[in-house]
Amino acid sequence: MQWHELEAAPEYQPAWQELKEIIGQLQEFERSPREHGQIEQHLMVRSHALMRALMQAHLDRLAKQEEKQDRVIAASGTVRRQARERCRSLMTLFGEVRVHRLGYSDRRTDSVFPLDAQLNLPSQQYSHGLQERLGEVVADASFEAAVAHITHHTGGHVPKRQAEQIAHAVSADFDAFYAQRAPPAPAPPQVAEPLGVISLDGKGIVMRQEDLREETQRRAAASSHKLQSRLSRGEKRNRKRMATVAAVYEIEPHYRKAEQIMDPQAARPPAPKPIDKRLWASVQQPMSEVLDEAFAEARRRDSSGERTWLVLVDGLPEQLRQVYAAIKRHGRKAIVMQDFIHVLQYLWDAAWCLHEEGDPKAEQWVREHATDILR
Template sequence: MEEMAAVQGRELARLLLQAHLDLRARREEAELTVLDTCSRAALADGRTRLERGHHRELSTVIGTVRVTRCALRSPGRPNCYPADQVLGLPHERHSLGVRRLAVLEAVRGSYDAAMEAITRCCGKVVGKRQIEHLVWAAAVDVAAFYAARVPAPQSADMLLVLSVDGKGIVMRPGHLREATRKAAERAKRTFRTRLATGERSGRKRMATLAAVYDADPAMRRPHDIIAPPGGRSTERTQHPGPEAQAKWLTGSVEHNPEHVIAAAFEQAQSRDPQHQRCWVVLVDGARHQLDLIQAEARRRGVTIHIVLDLVHVIEKLWAASRCFHDPCDPAAEDWIAVKTVRILHGCAQRAADEIRADGDRRKLTGDQRTAADKAAQYLNNNADFIHYDQALAAGWPIASGVIEGAARHLIADRLDITGSRWSVPGAEALLILRAVISNDDFPAYWRYHVAAERQRLYPAHDQDEYALSA
């Protein structure tokens, strides 16, 4: 009974919509018939010939209906359909409701799963490839939407935090960047059937992600960040870190990192046009990104405080610990805690010297101390960005969990599903639409997109004296 009610209820709704469109068609024909030649010419930009009974199919969320309308014609010119403009019909077969549903389902899972979900809900109204093209078309107004959007103002003592990261996406042949494609062609494989250690497949194109958010300063101590050997004392309350507010995400696989970083700075600029707030930029140590961030800050004349992500530092220390401890030795965790606390106190150079000294004392050579030397070198190379004692005293964030979570959510959860291979337009559209949804902006964006699509399809405002009513 439930299945019968669901299927027949949808058919009843489709028949009601069909009847409504038929009624509109009869009223339109009656209204246009009584218009004189001059009125028709004013209505349709000089077209005066009236033809009745033009039909088109429209796939909607309750099934496919037939739209009957009149055409105003003129020799050598395309037909004008006044009812299409009144109804806001797209030129293609699928209604705006189907397009919106296609976007919401496609960003959640594969296109096959999206088609199955739409078919269960609406019947057979759209195919897999059509869903893909509808998603591409739905993403065209995202940049204009955010350019016109004004963020809510914040007080001057609120932190303004930016973070940038990159993540690779497996692409179809022909959609890789030229440098990646040439590197893959030059690469010599050790094995025919698998990659050896250190070899790369050369199938990925790097996407750049950026996050901008507000946060109240939260002052902390080193032991609030990491527990010392033996655990934390119960006599002191652990202080939480800054909490992200009004988070905004963006990303692109089509454009270069310069474009995404400029977009992030543009969003930050709109939140603080007078540069009265403290700008904190969290990075992972990638030199290319650092250079681009610093160049963009100079171009905009804004002072930024760059902080190296502590999680990346700790990962380097874990790798170094294996030079001195067995992989399952609990003492490795205490060794890392001691070094991390020292770095959090602002003594990164001392920690690097101690790591090298530990290697010398144990008389490690060659590959035995490679990870330890890399960790020490990493601390030295980023010495300007690891003043964690100052960052903790000022209440700044020191970990890039927001952008790391964005990389998992925007890319790994959808674009990195098993067997997926992407074109640049397809990956770009899904990436930016997932970012819009993550920003909780999709309802507002869809209203903006519908208005922009109507303006593109029907730019003339000549409907003042012509109104259809149901």
């Protein structure tokens, strides 16, 4: 289609009008100067309206071009012959648009929409782009913050309840995505294999009482609070569920002396970065199941079992018991290592048993014993 035809097409008239209004406002800014931030904000807001008008025009033209068919065969193999024009809404990154298309049905059957399939429209109201943006924000912030981000930075809008449903839906393929990945290519014969690492940690999450495990609910119900509006120190103990956090990655060996680790002034060689790191967590699965997934990921990367594997833990007794049970269950050779940060914490706990709080000798005591442990 030529430019003059596009200008004349009725579907594009709202978009042309929107563009003219944007340019007209910029001309007004020339006569009455504005700061660049005001101009930038004006263009950002109006760009959503322009893009929405363009998308609506495109959808309207597709609807106009859709040809009626004698019959349509559904995915189930059944035939649909009755065609009726239907309309649905679609909330996009630019705002809400309407999708007009033909729906094919017969008695006691759901309608089939060929144009929906062509456009790969979601079954719900929100576009894939809007769902993706929401999922990215929800991963790092609250649902309230995610809803506010969508409202302030896009032309769309998603209520909180729908945001929660979208977040649940977009995470449904997490396990399937990782299960379908091909194993990484082995290193060339002349290149040494990097170390394989399985890291395991626990993170307590404060929960609503009805979402606690049954035993924790009983302990929480039997406890009392010092304050009414918030929990005091120590009172969160029976208000949490433990999430098991696991990571699997490869890393090149990094050799250092004990003094290089403990002396903040010592010269340190650049640390290698993790390779192909997979990180996941679960508050629903028990630790044993998360460990099984971690060892399955390790086997996917090293099916022959020739690589040296390390299991990095914080050293809690139950965690160690589960780790050694998983090593035995999966028949893997692995070196269990305690995270040195946790070792330091244990040393500090011991130091305060031997020294007054704030005594500089405690720091020297910790430094000496930590260095001895590293040697």
